[in-house]
Amino acid sequence: MADRHAVNLARAMTAPVRQAAHNVLTDVDSNRYDLATALDHGRRDLVDSRDRALLGEIGFGVYRWRAALDHVISQLSSRALTNIDDSVIRILRVALYQLIKLDRIPTHAVVADAVALTRETGVSSASGFVNAVLRTYTERRRPISFPLIPSCENDETFDHTAAVNYLSITLSHPSWLIERWLDRHGWTSTAAWVRFNNRRAPVTIRPLLNGVSQSELTTRLRRTGVHTVATRVAQRGLIVTDGSISTAGERLNSEYIIQEEGAQVVTELVCSLTATLENPLILDLCAAPGVKTVGLACNGNPVRVVATDYRERRINLLIENLAQHNISNASVVQLNAEQPLPFTAAFDVIVVDAPCSGLGILRRDPDIRWRRTAEDLEAFSARQLRMLKFASEALRPRGWLVYSTCSTEPEETNAVIQQFLSEQRDFRITRPPTPEFNSCIEPDGFLRTLPFRDGIDGFFAATLQKRIP
Incomplete structure (x- = not known):
């Protein structure tokens, strides 16, 4: 999996967050909501802002790395993924994402929470299985391997099968989509595209030009502790580089819209x-x-x-x-x-x-x-x-x-x-x-x-x- 990412979330996962994360994944996997909507619903009952941040980190992280997480599960378990209950798979994905990607959450809390969640979600018979899978990972009882990046000198000489395996499993994208992109754009561009998709998206905003210019909004935001740079392609947009846009105040909120740069x-x-x-x-x-x-x-x-x-x-x-x-x-x-x-x-x-x-x-x-x-x-x-x-x-x-x-x-x-x-x-x-x-x-x-x-x-x-x- 990609480089370890340290997230500044010091609190262990509390019961409300544990249940909320499972509910978010269930809602998305059942096509009840998309991820953004499911997270909005999940955050409503979380009082602490750190819990809300952790829920978002887990939700986005699990779907960003889902294929890689499933690849880990398949190496830790004696059962095929198709023979594991969907609810149990979701519990394992959440737990493994924390163990692999979030180094500020205690290991024992992650494992204990996952086992407890099997009982709370009606799959208590799987509690021993979940505990065994996670202990196998935390105690390094089995080596974990991923498809390696293929060796290639240019877009004409790469190993197609190795490229698909690496991009779809190690970098976690559906293989049917990887096949299409490789056919149209080649190895170099497709690999860069996939890595782009696995990075966190910045907050981008666009000033409402009937009331404020780009430079004026930049200055006003800076006074509230929010720092920005100009967008790459869009001519009027700003990318938030430091500070939280949510703290800018109601008056400034009416002077911009949050809009991704491509849409701008x-x-x-x-x-x-x-x-x-x-x-x-x-x-x-x-x-x-x-x-x-x-x-x-x-x-x-x-x-x-x-x-x-x-x-x-x-x-x-x-x-x-x-x-x-x-x-x-x-x-x-x-x-x-x-x-x-x-x-x-x-x-x-x-x-x-x-x-x-x-x-x-x-x-x-x-x-x-x-x-x-x-x-x-x-x-x-x-x-x-x-x-x-x-x-x-x-x-x-x-x-x-x-x-x-x-x-x-x-x-x-x-x-x-x-x-x-x-x-x-x-x-x-x-x-x-x-x-x-x-x-x-x-x-x-x-x-x-x-x-x-x-x-x-x-x-x-x-x-x-x-x-x-």
Whole structure:
């Protein structure tokens, strides 16, 4: 497994955290919630901030290193993983992650907590098995080995099988995805991408430009003990390097949004289009939770935004986010973007930030690695194409249709646009009017950020303009 990471969490795991960690993994593995939502629920009953921090560390860590942890379990146990109860596997993953990665939690507490948890979760018959597996690890009774990095001089001469084993087991990514990336990008780029995904994502923020500039926000945050540097690719963003953004105070909270850098690039692309228009009307489809909507509405130029989503919970989240930032130039409409839209062709810019596999943001959402399959991609692309078709009908002539995803896979990116253009002859690809992003704009005119090249999460955007009839 990767280098040992010392986490400054001095307290041993208390009973509430132990149960919360197991509940989080159960909710994610059963597809009840994604990891971020499960952690939000799990933290609600934890009073101590250190317990909440530990819960997040365990949740993200287990999904980031799940394949490697399972590889360890398989070497410590006489049983095959398929013959171990799912609840027991979760208990072992949590315990082994702490033993291997968190060196401030006492070993005896980790083992005792894991054994106790078998009784609390209804698998008490496995308590002896869990104790034996963990004692075998802590007492080094069996050697643990991992697939080694393959020897290679360049992308043409590497051992493909060894590369897949190393990247999928030692560096903990699904083998089907590793195969795809190796075929498209080769060994060097794929290995760099996987290592990128296994690093912790920084907090990135974007100033709301109708009220504060990047430099002004930098100064104000510094006064509260929060230090930042400029983002790599996005032109207005900040990366938090020291301090906690949560301590900046309510007044400053209304002056920025927390938004990953790849998403900021897409927001800035859309803003570059609206900046050429006079008080444009923007349609933001699939807008919840509303971070992008806030960024568009507060870009420093007069705009009008209609933000939409489908499910009641997401609509409420969207409304809350707009209210929190006092957005008065955006309205919310509940609709299904996979059906004809209740609008005339009146919008100057339409943004289809389509639901996708999320395979470009595995650093930030490591659980996605294990919740997606190759078969999911065709289903996503079919939904994305439907949304594009219906959105195009609400766009005025010479308006722009921006399609974006946080996926890097061809089925959800180039293939969707190619199919759309083959059916909609009145649209053409236009190169985004953002020379500052030239390094991310490919010869086909699409904007694409790649972790191994750009140092940020993977996003895709296509800018399509509607011809005059």
